[in-house]
Amino acid sequence: MTTTRGTAQVLDAAVGLRRAARGTGGPDAVLAALSGVIDHDFASLAQWDPLRRRHVTLAGTYPAAATAYIEHRLHDDPAFAAVRRSPDGLRWWQEVPETERRDSPGLRDVLGPLGVRGGLAQCLFAADGRYVGVLSVSTTRECRAPEALRAVMALLGESLGAVADPLVLPGPPGAPESGACAVLLPPGRDAAPVPVSGRPLPGLASADAPLTRLVRQVAAGRPLPATVLVPYQRRLLEVRLARQGTALRAVCRPVARPAALSARETEVLAELTRGRTNREIAGRLGIGLRTVATHIEHILAKLGVPNRAAAAGRAAAWGLEPAP
Numbered sequence: 464m465t466t467t468r469g470t471a472q473v474l475d476a477a478v479g480l481r482r483a484a485r486g487t488g489g490p491d492a493v494l495a496a497l498s499g500v501i502d503h504d505f506a507s508l509a510q511w512d513p514l515r516r517r518h519v520t521l522a523g524t525y526p527a528a529a530t531a532y533i534e535h536r537l538h539d540d541p542a543f544a545a546v547r548r549s550p551d552g553l554r555w556w557q558e559v560p561e562t563e564r565r566d567s568p569g570l571r572d573v574l575g576p577l578g579v580r581g582g583l584a585q586c587l588f589a590a591d592g593r594y595v596g597v598l599s600v601s602t603t604r605e606c607r608a609p610e611a612l613r614a615v616m617a618l619l620g621e622s623l624g625a626v627a628d629p630l631v632l633p634g635p636p637g638a639p640e641s642g643a644c645a646v647l648l649p650p651g652r653d654a655a656p657v658p659v660s661g662r663p664l665p666g667l668a669s670a671d672a673p674l675t676r677l678v679r680q681v682a683a684g685r686p687l688p689a690t691v692l693v694p695y696q697r698r699l700l701e702v703r704l705a706r707q708g709t710a711l712r713a714v715c716r717p718v719a720r721p722a723a724l725s726a727r728e729t730e731v732l733a734e735l736t737r738g739r740t741n742r743e744i745a746g747r748l749g750i751g752l753r754t755v756a757t758h759i760e761h762i763l764a765k766l767g768v769p770n771r772a773a774a775a776g777r778a779a780a781w782g783l784e785p786a787p
Contacts, residue, residue, distance in 0.1 A: 470611040476500040477615040484622035490522035493626055497600070500615065503582065505601040509533050510627045511594055512708070513647070513659050518597065521627065525599070532573045533599060542567035543584065547594075551617045552586035556601075580605035585616060587624040593660055596627030643716035648678065650709050657710075664715060666695060666787065673787035678704065678713050681784065687711075691782040692718070694733055697726045721781060722765045731758040733785040735775040747785075 476499035483496035490508045497506055507523035507530065518534045525533065537543050542563055546554045556579070564570045582601035589595050644661030648654065655670045656663065666674030674695065681691055681704060688705035703714040720729050727750075734744045741755045748755075759771060768774050 473500065473611045473615055477619060480619060481622045484619075484626050490626055493623070494522045494524070500619075501583075501600055501602075501612065503600045503602045505529070505577070505579075505582075505599075507533055507599045508596065508623070508627060509537075509599070510596040511538075513657060515708070521596075525601075526577070529573050529577065532569055533597070537569060537597070540567055540569045542570050543597075546584045546597075547586055552588065552620065553583060553617055554585075555583045555613070556581045574601060577601065578603045583616065585620060585623070587620060587627045589624055589628045589660065590621070593628075595624055598623055643714070645712070645714040647707060648675065648711040648713065652679065656713075660714075664695075664700075667713070667715070674700075674702075674715075677784065677787040678702065678711065682711050689782070691784045693784050694726065694730045694786045699726075699729055724762065724765060728758050728762050728765070729783075730786055731755060732762050732774060732778045733783045735759075735762075735771050736779045736783055737785060738775070 476496070480493065480496040480500050483492045486492060488495075494506055494508060497503075505523075505525045507525050508521045509518040509523070510521050511517075512519050516538070518537060520530055520534060523530055523533075542559060545559075545563065546552065559567075559570065564575075579601040580603055582599070584600075585598040586594060587596045587598060644663050644667070645659050646656040646663055646667050647659055648656050653670050656667050656672075656675055664674060666672050667678075669675065674693070677693065681689065681702075688703065690701060690703050693700045693702055698717045699720045700715050701718045705712045720726070724732065727748075730748055731744055734747060739747070741752055741759070744750075745752050745755045759774075762774055763770070766774050766777055768777060
């Protein structure tokens with residue numbers, strides 16, 4: 464970690480790292496850009512898996528033993544706990560007291576034999592405050608980081624956190640979506656969803672909740688990743704589904720109803736995608752036959768289609784699913 468780089472060089476390199484974090488090159492491109500900011504011997508960008516409660520390496524140059532430690536034991540290391548407690552989630556090697564280095568299995572038994580004498584550990588957080596991973600950087604040269612570099616790494620935390628975040632909510636970066644949430648559904652129909660972002664909707668709060676059942680049903684019936692629209696409690700939810708290891712990832716957010724449809728018209732349209740008759744729709748939604756017919760008339764007019772089959776086709780193309 465050289466001190467010969469001027470502030471302008473550090474800032475230029477930081478801009479490149481931020482651009483890499485926002486680009487399509489992924490974690491490998493981020494670590495490549497990091498070398499322009501920090502002169503290091505080893506580096507790792509690891510993602511936190513809340514389901515398995517361990518880190519998963521996204522990109523790294525540490526030897527196998529050090530990588531295994533980061534993935535399986537780092538979260539229990541007392542030195543890592545001190546990083547988590549620090550105000551900005553960042554700690555430099557020279558800030559760690561000698562007594563703490565002796566008490567830390569990672570610093571003593573993993574980094575010590577590598578000859579590490581400098582570096583940093585930086586906890587990464589999503590825009591909504593979730594812990595999503597850790598950046599580890601080590602050097603075998605003992606030198607202090609210039610103040611410009613220390614400030615730059617703190618400022619880059621948000622961009623690095625976005626790279627490590629497996630559950631990026633829809634919407635502009637840094638702007639939490641109102642009412643959005645994300646959960647992981649472990650294998651097995653009796654397994655309860657694991658909340659990882661936002662406040663889970665009541666329909667996703669348990670293994671037998673209606674949205675939970677619908678999500679599993681959709682995932683079993685179509686290739687993933689997939690996006691569906693679901694009328695639920697007078698709102699229209701966009702549900703993005705994908706696999707994450709053996710678990711099912713579901714990211715939900717309320718969205719505007721298309722074609723100026725009302726909440727009830729959206730529910731009726733979703734029922735049409737299943738080819739249900741007016742009588743069946745009336746029974747499922749608890750409304751009268753004449754009301755169903757009126758809703759369908761309004762739906763055809765708003766969509767500009769000639770019949771219910773065409774309306775159903777339009778809704779199916781949107782991914783509209785009947786309410787659970």
